Amino acid sequence: MLGDQETIAAISTAKGIGALSIVRISGSQTPEILKKSFVSGATTTVWESHRAHYGFWCDPQSKNKLDEVLMLYFSPGKGFTGEEAAEIICHGGIEVTSQVLSAVLSAGARLARPGEFTYRAVMNNKMDLAQAESVLEIIQARTPQAAALALKNIQGALSEKLSAFEKEIIFLLANLEASIDFTTEDIQPVKYSEMMKRLIPVIENVENLLKTYLPSRVTKFGLRTVLAGKPNGGKSSLLNALLGASRSIVDENPGTTRDTIEAEANLAGQFFCFVDTAGLRSATTKVEGHGVVRAYDEIKSADIIVYVVDGAQGLSNQDVEEIKKLEINRTLICFNKSDLNSNAIGALSLFGLENYNAIVSSAIAAQGIESLVNALLKLAQERSFGGEVDGAISTQRQKEGLEKTLLSLNEAKTSLAKDLSPDLISFSLREALSAIENTLGKNVSEDVMDRVFKEFCIGK
Numbered sequence: 178m179l180g181d182q183e184t185i186a187a188i189s190t191a192k193g194i195g196a197l198s199i200v201r202i203s204g205s206q207t208p209e210i211l212k213k214s215f216v217s218g219a220t221t222t223v224w225e226s227h228r229a230h231y232g233f234w235c236d237p238q239s240k241n242k243l244d245e246v247l248m249l250y251f252s253p254g255k256g257f258t259g260e261e262a263a264e265i266i267c268h269g270g271i272e273v274t275s276q277v278l279s280a281v282l283s284a285g286a287r288l289a290r291p292g293e294f295t296y297r298a299v300m301n302n303k304m305d306l307a308q309a310e311s312v313l314e315i316i317q318a319r320t321p322q323a324a325a326l327a328l329k330n331i332q333g334a335l336s337e338k339l340s341a342f343e344k345e346i347i348f349l350l351a352n353l354e355a356s357i358d359f360t361t362e363d364i365q366p367v368k369y370s371e372m373m374k375r376l377i378p379v380i381e382n383v384e385n386l387l388k389t390y391l392p393s394r395v396t397k398f399g400l401r402t403v404l405a406g407k408p409n410g411g412k413s414s415l416l417n418a419l420l421g422a423s424r425s426i427v428d429e430n431p432g433t434t435r436d437t438i439e440a441e442a443n444l445a446g447q448f449f450c451f452v453d454t455a456g457l458r459s460a461t462t463k464v465e466g467h468g469v470v471r472a473y474d475e476i477k478s479a480d481i482i483v484y485v486v487d488g489a490q491g492l493s494n495q496d497v498e499e500i501k502k503l504e505i506n507r508t509l510i511c512f513n514k515s516d517l518n519s520n521a522i523g524a525l526s527l528f529g530l531e532n533y534n535a536i537v538s539s540a541i542a543a544q545g546i547e548s549l550v551n552a553l554l555k556l557a558q559e560r561s562f563g564g565e566v567d568g569a570i571s572t573q574r575q576k577e578g579l580e581k582t583l584l585s586l587n588e589a590k591t592s593l594a595k596d597l598s599p600d601l602i603s604f605s606l607r608e609a610l611s612a613i614e615n616t617l618g619k620n621v622s623e624d625v626m627d628r629v630f631k632e633f634c635i636g637k
């Protein structure tokens with residue numbers, strides 16, 4: 178779908194009223210468009226690259242002035258896309274910005290598709306696909322950590338790591354294939370033990386990079402934290418207490434919440450996405466049944482589960498059954514309604530559940546909410562990067578690419594260990610090479626490119 182030679186244009190700033198907007202142009206028609214629409218006091222129409230030029234943006238036909246602007250010009254190879262390009266900084270506001278864009282389009286550009294500027298940057302080798310994905314991430318970043326991570330990757334931190342793997346695999350392949358090609362001549366066949374020595378650290382490094390996926394997601398999206406438990410324990414009340422706002426309906430009748438209710442919150446700098454769910458029980462209506470199915474789905478995919486026990490009722494057999502299904506390291510048991518009974522937590526050890534993290538709270542009396550937040554922050558910390566990160570993967574595509582690489586590298590390792598034929602090892606290494614190159618964006622199908630760029634907005 179992408180990939181033509183036309184000159185493209187789009188508004189690159191967010192739609193709405195603002196002091197300034199930017200209309201971006203990229204392609205070989207840029208000088209023609211400038212000639213037709215940009216009027217400045219300068220006698221020249223040959224613009225210096227990377228400079229702001231003051232003037233007016235005009236209708237290309239009537240020459241009516243539309244706005245007073247600054248025009249940034251980029252000569253071929255110098256701008257973001259690698260093509261000849263210009264950025265028109267005009268006044269913000271919906272009307273004047275769209276007039277400037279319309280004038281650019283009628284002067285010869287066509288409207289850019291979502292992500293097309295970044296796509297062209299990739300096509301012109303200004304960045305690889307992993308860097309392009311980070312462009313999207315820096316735009317979407319909602320925390321300082323997420324922005325910092327994305328910036329590092331734009332600057333090539335991840336790409337460097339991927340390229341280092343690529344280089345090592347190529348080295349191994351070259352050595353191996355030389356020995357396959359020339360075994361009849363007087364060439365030393367490659368020593369498998371030497372290859373193994375070189376392969377093992379690559380495998381370890383790929384594994385370590387794969388481990389960055391989860392903390393990256395946490396940095397990017399926060400922790401998906403599900404409030405689950407039997408009906409009426411106070412899940413919705415706790416959600417509201419955590420948010421400091423009445424987001425979810427609370428009622429004395431069990432079975433109040435049906436649909437999942439999502440709400441984001443930044444607690445002490447950590448980003449959470451809370452999900453309130455229907456109480457777990459044999460549903461009394463079809464609609465409630467749908468809600469219970471959703472609740473179990475959420476429990477399955479959550480980063481953290483806050484299992485809410487109705488402290489007034491105490492720990493029931495059903496609670497014990499449900500809790501036993503949950504992994505200890507992603508579960509926090511919350512004994513709510515401590516204003517009615519603060520001792521319910523003691524029952525955990527009777528059922529062998531004493532190793533679970535547990536706290537006591539009262540959503541109504543606003544007690545224990547701080548303990549709940551602190552316990553959540555501790556769980557969040559365990560899922561986050563310990564300190565500075567240098568190059569981390571953060572998209573599903575990158576993760577899949579590395580998993581494929583790892584699989585093939587491990588196959589090569591097994592074959593080496595079993596002293597199997599060099600052809601077999603070479604095959605696995607070639608698979609690994611192709612997977613790592615795909616991750617960097619080399620030789621990827623149009624389908625994959627489409628998948629990456631469809632997430633972008635127009636103008637990026």
Ligand SMILES: Nc1nc2c(ncn2[C@@H]2O[C@H](COP(=O)(O)OP(=O)(O)OP(=O)(O)O)[C@@H](O)[C@H]2O)c(=O)[nH]1
Pocket residue numbers: 407408409410411412413414415426427428429430431432433434435454455456457485513514515516517538539540541542
């Ligand atoms: N005494 C007391 N009552 C509470 C507390 N938290 C919630 N409640 C009450 O318990 C009832 C149920 O609260 P909800 O927050 O709706 O409970 P829920 O777990 O979301 O219930 P479902 O949506 O039906 O599954 C309401 O009447 C609340 O006011 C608490 O800490 N102490």
Ligand SMILES: [Mg+2]
Pocket residue numbers: 412413414425426427433434453454
């Ligand atoms: Mg509820």
